[in-house]
Amino acid sequence: MILLNFSHPVTDEQAAEVARLAGQALDRVIDVETHFDHARPFAEQAAELVDRVGLAATDWGRVPVVVNPPSFAPVAAAVLAEIHGRTGHFPTIVRLRPEAGSTLTRYEVAELIDLQAARDAARGRRF
Numbered sequence: 001m002i003l004l005n006f007s008h009p010v011t012d013e014q015a016a017e018v019a020r021l022a023g024q025a026l027d028r029v030i031d032v033e034t035h036f037d038h039a040r041p042f043a044e045q046a047a048e049l050v051d052r053v054g055l056a057a058t059d060w061g062r063v064p065v066v067v068n069p070p071s072f073a074p075v076a077a078a079v080l081a082e083i084h085g086r087t088g089h090f091p092t093i094v095r096l097r098p099e100a101g102s103t104l105t106r107y108e109v110a111e112l113i114d115l116q117a118a119r120d121a122a123r124g125r126r127f
Helices: 012-022 042-051 073-087 115-123
Strands: 002-005 028-031 065-068 092-098 107-114
Touching: 012 092, 012 107, 042 073, 065 073, 092 115, 107 115
Parallel strands: 002 028, 002 065, 065 092
Antiparallel strands: 092 107
């Protein structure tokens, strides 16, 4: 499994928790520096950003990925749409939260969200 990180650097503890929650080994973390130009279309920039991940077209549908999305919602949506287009399904994403009781601001992995399962469940509430 690969963790695609479009956000702040992932700590060793966060990476270990992602692997534990996913129930499989984390082979590598791919950090993708994420900066968007507000003067350019976000969908175009999302495609360029996901290209920088470096996976071959054939790997997108075969290699299990978990995504730590960008924190800016419009960018995250564009990136997730781009990944969906390449894999044929929504990815599982990482949700971080501030660590409770920490005097310094630190983040821990709160959960993994299977977006495809969420989408499939929502289909049942469509009508």
